Amino acid sequence: MKKKRVKKKSIFSRLVKSYVLFLIVTIVLYLTLTLAIVMYLGNGSLSNASPQTVVKYDGTITDTEVLEHSGGWVEELDESGNVVDVVGEKKTDKYTYNIEELAYLVDMGYVASSGNGVIISQHEATDKKIYSACARYVGDPKRVFLVFYPTDMVTYRVTYMLTNETGNRYLVFLLVFAALFVVEIVGISLYLKRHIEMPLKFLMQGMDEVSEGKRDVVIDYITDKEFEDIRDRFNSMAEKLKESEDKRHQVEQSRNLMLLELAHDIKNPIASIKGSICALEEGLVPEEKVNDYYKTIEMKAERIRTLTEDINTSLKMESDEYKLNLEKADVCELVRRICAEFYEDITAAGKEFDIDISEESLFAEVDTQLLGRAINNLLGNANKYNETGNNIAVKVFDDSGRITIEVSDDGEAIAEDFAARMFESFARGDKTRKTDGGTGLGLAISRKIVEKHGGTLKYKRSDGKNCFTIVL
Numbered sequence: 001m002k003k004k005r006v007k008k009k010s011i012f013s014r015l016v017k018s019y020v021l022f023l024i025v026t027i028v029l030y031l032t033l034t035l036a037i038v039m040y041l042g043n044g045s046l047s048n049a050s051p052q053t054v055v056k057y058d059g060t061i062t063d064t065e066v067l068e069h070s071g072g073w074v075e076e077l078d079e080s081g082n083v084v085d086v087v088g089e090k091k092t093d094k095y096t097y098n099i100e101e102l103a104y105l106v107d108m109g110y111v112a113s114s115g116n117g118v119i120i121s122q123h124e125a126t127d128k129k130i131y132s133a134c135a136r137y138v139g140d141p142k143r144v145f146l147v148f149y150p151t152d153m154v155t156y157r158v159t160y161m162l163t164n165e166t167g168n169r170y171l172v173f174l175l176v177f178a179a180l181f182v183v184e185i186v187g188i189s190l191y192l193k194r195h196i197e198m199p200l201k202f203l204m205q206g207m208d209e210v211s212e213g214k215r216d217v218v219i220d221y222i223t224d225k226e227f228e229d230i231r232d233r234f235n236s237m238a239e240k241l242k243e244s245e246d247k248r249h250q251v252e253q254s255r256n257l258m259l260l261e262l263a264h265d266i267k268n269p270i271a272s273i274k275g276s277i278c279a280l281e282e283g284l285v286p287e288e289k290v291n292d293y294y295k296t297i298e299m300k301a302e303r304i305r306t307l308t309e310d311i312n313t314s315l316k317m318e319s320d321e322y323k324l325n326l327e328k329a330d331v332c333e334l335v336r337r338i339c340a341e342f343y344e345d346i347t348a349a350g351k352e353f354d355i356d357i358s359e360e361s362l363f364a365e366v367d368t369q370l371l372g373r374a375i376n377n378l379l380g381n382a383n384k385y386n387e388t389g390n391n392i393a394v395k396v397f398d399d400s401g402r403i404t405i406e407v408s409d410d411g412e413a414i415a416e417d418f419a420a421r422m423f424e425s426f427a428r429g430d431k432t433r434k435t436d437g438g439t440g441l442g443l444a445i446s447r448k449i450v451e452k453h454g455g456t457l458k459y460k461r462s463d464g465k466n467c468f469t470i471v472l
Contacts, residue, residue, distance in 0.1 A: 022188050029184065033177045051134040051147040059139030061087050070149060077144040091148070105133040105146065199227040206234060215242040251318075266307065269300035310441040313373075317448035324367040324452055331362045331371075331403050331472070335396050338372060342379050346392055349383065354393040362396065362403050364472055366453055374446035374457070378407040378468050381442065386411030386466075393465075405470040413461050422459065423447045 073088030081097040136145040206219040346353045389410035450457040455472040
């Protein structure tokens with residue numbers, strides 16, 4: 001059982017995947033190196049300055065380095081809004097806050113008290129605030145902390161601070177990134193090269209072998225769908241080229257054989273004609289046999305004429321440029337006329353001639369002269385070589401839209417070895433290998449004529465009869 005070939009993906013999908021892979025690797029590489037630069041150039045620390053990081057849940061203050069770098073500080077307030085402790089360098093001279101001031105600092109707007117509760121309104125847009133604060137109410141017992149940030153830097157966000165004491169470190173990391181980027185490009189290129197160069201190499205090698213005259217060239221590789229399609233088409237082309245070369249070689253051999261047969265068939269009658277003429281010129285022929293010699297000369301000349309006409313017709317049928325003289329004709333009527341011409345000869349030989357032709361007209365585009373010749377050849381052979389039987393039959397009918405003509409006889413079966421080559425030029429059985437026999441071109445010409453009409457001519461032995469069938 002032939003193993004089913006796995007369906008391959010297209011080279012387009014491979015290129016898309018390679019691009020996506022390249023993009024992902026580049027992004028990951030970039031982010032990794034960026035993180036490494038941040039960690040390295042920041043002296044190994046990557047801290048954030050969020051209030052939660054600076055003031056822990058238990059009220060302890062840690063990690064103030066980043067906050068101090070950003071210009072911020074931490075203040076602890078008592079219940080009355082007074083500053084009781086400062087961590088970092090305080091940039092303002094405010095040491096006590098009321099509700100409105102606290103609201104302004106934490107960017108909630110203006111807050112005031114009334115008999116109905118708390119009133120919140122936006123602070124004036126013209127106010128310019130230098131510092132903003134984030135409040136933390138943590139610890140046990142609860143304590144109030146204000147974490148101050150410069151307003152022009154942070155409202156409320158995570159801030160990462162880098163410290164760099166040597167500018168050359170930037171260059172080192174950039175060079176490392178460039179080197180890794182080049183390695184990535186080379187890797188992707190080698191990956192694509194492996195899947196593209198390999199099939200191209202096989203294709204070029206196959207083309208070189210074909211150009212050198214080799215015909216049994218088959219290339220095989222497993223890769224992307226497009227290249228496998230090219231592989232299959234190349235193998236198909238190479239196979240058709242080999243078939244064409246083999247066919248051309250067979251045609252050349254056939255023509256060479258035909259020339260040899262032609263020379264042999266012409267040589268014998270010419271020798272006979274020459275001998276008869278010489279005998280007549282030298283007076284070696286008795287008076288009562290002179291007419292016989294002239295008849296022999298005429299018979300041999302007629303054979304040469306028939307042979308040359310058959311050769312001419314055979315060569316024309318083999319030419320692709322030869323055009324049939326097609327016309328719409330009633331095939332039934334054409335076969336009737338031919339049967340009428342053969343009727344006297346067949347019945348005179350003591351044979352029965354059964355004719356079964358459809359009464360309904362069957363029209364087709366045919367060359368009546370050439371098709372008539374093909375049918376003549378079949379009927380002539382049936383009458384000439386049917387020596388053991390006494391029946392010849394012709395039948396014309398419509399078989400599912402195809403016009404079918406059958407010519408059969410009940411004579412001796414054709415030998416299998418000869419039946420296999422009877423439609424070749426100069427193919428003759430033992431009974432025709434005599435000077436008054438056929439040229440060996442009749443059946444070959446008949447088949448070529450039928451094939452020129454787009455039909456078929458076949459032989460089979462059925463029900464004790466030799467049957468030749470033309471299907472148009």
